[in-house]
Amino acid sequence: MDTTSIKNLFKLKSVPIEPKPEQPSSNEVDPNEESSEESRKRTYHESGYRDSSRTSGNHSTLSICLDAVYSKFQNEEKEMVEKQHQLKESYINEQKNRETEIKALTVSQETKEELLKTKNTEVENHQHTIETLKSEIIDLPRNPEKYNVKATRGASTKFWIGFILLFPITLYLGIFYISTSYSAFFKTFDPKSTVIQSVFDPQALDKALNDGFTEAAFVVLIPFVFLGFGFLIHMFGENKNRTNYIKLSLLLIVTFIFDVILAYEIETKKYDIEKTIESPQFDLKIAFTQNQFWEIIFAGFIVYIIWGLVFDFVMKEHKEKDKIKNEQEIRQKRIEFFQEKINVLKNEIEEILANIGNTKELIIKTKGRIEELQNIIDGVIIPTKDYKLYASEYVQGWVTFIGEKIAVSRTEKQNMIDGCIETYNTNLETVGANSDNQNLVYLSSL
Template sequence: MDTTSIKNLFKLKSVPAEPKEEQLPKTEVNTDEESSEETRKRTYHESGYRDSSRTSGNHSTLSICLDAVYSKFQNEEKEMVEKQQQLKESYVNEQKNRETEIKALIVSQETKEEQLKTKSKEVESHQQTIETLNSEIIDLPRNPEKYNVKATKGASAKFIIGLFLLIPITLYLGVFYISTSYSAFFKGFDAKSTVIQSVFDPQALAKAWNDGSTEAAFVVLIPFVFLGLGFLIHMFGENKTTANYIKLGLLLMVTFIFDVILAYEIEKKIYDVEKTFDSLPFDLKIAFTKNQFWEIIFAGFIVYIIWGLVFDFVMKEHREKDKIKNEQEIRQKRVEFFQEKINVLKKEIEEILAAIGNIKESIIKIRGRIEELQNIIDGVIIPTKDYKLYASEYVQGWITFIGEKIAVSRTEKQTMIDECISTYNTNLETVGANSDNQNLVYLSSL
């Protein structure tokens, strides 16, 4: 019953009746047909009427009485076991659902933790593999046979030494063939030239350039012919077949013949400068008898053979070095591959850890809710909508007495009624049974 209705109700009853013996209002109702709720409402109404008669309708006393009414209502609700079970049924069902939800979350958490262990073991295994591969990369040059690599141990040092020897020999051959080819084909000799000056000319390149571009190109490029022949000798020597051995022999023969030609031409020019009227025409027989002829051949061809052997050695060592380097590169690529897998696994581990954290947080929240639900189930649920109904009956009885029995002016009586209604509304606010939340329940653990 709202405030306006209560006011209107007791405005009609504000005129006091003739003094007569005080008695409680009687309602003509068939007791057999009266419901328990109606009986309870009537009881509260009568209690309000009776308590008001004892306190002359004082609104301050009403506040205390309403507190007692609320306590009485709590005790009554507590004794109604079946009603409490009905009120708590939704909370019990929610609690069961929450417990089932926790079980599912625990299973999910265990699954995630198992995944975490598996992935952590994979990361550890990959890290150990990377450490092993890094150790092999470092140890490969020292112990290639340990890793079934057919390479000579210490190949890098031999390669460096061979390269160190090959460079000056190559420079020597370049200088030798530039000088001897210029002396053999373009240089003019005179009687004043010494034997050394006749064979080796320190200004051969400059003089060839002055003589013309053709001469300069010839003397500059001819050393590369011999170096190319030496490279071919190395290539034919790699595959040890009869055909390659024949080719190798022919190349050596060609190189030797070319050196013989250079020596012959130089020796012929020297011979022509020194010959007399009695001298015989120069030929190979005479050339073979000259020491300088053989010095030129050995200074070129023998050094050329030495260059070819050193070059072959350097290339072989380079191959050995490449074998080790290739194995190192293979292992390095495997290191990068496993490192990428580790990075992916670590990212997955972070996601799993975040998921486990969320699951634990959800479990904590749900357990907190289960505890709240258990407190509700263990406590007494006060249906505030019902309390508001019975409290209004009590206040109605209280105000009925004021309207019927208090002999004051209409204005004073209305003021008393308004104060009682205000006290009633304050009580509803205090216990959480205001009109805005009348469909909620008020929990009290007793």
């Protein structure tokens, strides 16, 4: 087998090498550079031929020789400063971009940390405000003037005292007017009864129920008339003006007249059963001279006035209490408002913390990539596709010697060549220059 045939056979078994995208095409290569490359190829070819002649084409020895070829190729690439610079240019550019990215991420992190600090300060301020509002809610009933609330201190205590007093007075008025109204309008006086029995009848309600629905309804409802008068005293007294004073005066006069009528009716019935033939006709002049007449009036009218004043006082205290309560409710709503703002701020803080964590992680990864790039830049980049080109030249030289100089049978010679090609492919796999990774740049730190 001649040399040309052996070369063609080797080429059919080798993998085609794609050109490196960043390198110029063959048309753009300078003639001097092309001559240098051809010279380099020839050197590797001759070395292969020479080494093969020394070992009689032994493919086991070829494996060791290829390791030496790879070391030689590394040293040659290391000395090619310009080529190394071109190979590292993309990594240098990436490193610069990564450094710029680090600066941007650092600024972003600092901005987020400042924002986080601001948000935390807002939360602390809102929490302080909430604590202040809670203290005010507790202190308002004791010191309303401290918070510019026009309410009387201790209004709650006065309110309950007045409310408790109001209950028995109301009960008294109900019993009194049920008894006096029944005695005045429906009761038939018994001459044998005592004076007290004539004025106050403890069974007035039962007797009115026995007399009929109308009588019972009248004596039960008439106390509410006086209670209504007392309520009007409070209403007219709220707005202090001349008109209301006139209305209040008229109301008191009407109530007094009503009580006078009740007392007059009772005294008239008593006088009629006690009078003699010589007794004059009963009139107001006589009524005014009767002690019991005035007792009935004052037992009703005076207590009614007291009820009206106590009721007015209770309502005013309730109003004072409402002022404080309203201020407390306002502060409670403000507490809820600030609490909602705190909840929103806490959610924002969690998002900011997550973003800061992601940014820090990205910075660490980017710094790690920069270190990797620096290792690449500091090391020697071995273009494995170029190694594959020169290694194939070396093996072709090795195989050429076998084809030309080894005197063995055709079959044995082919087996030797196949063994060399297998050793060659194994070497390519070892150094990472296999056909699946033709564009892979193999790195070596020398």
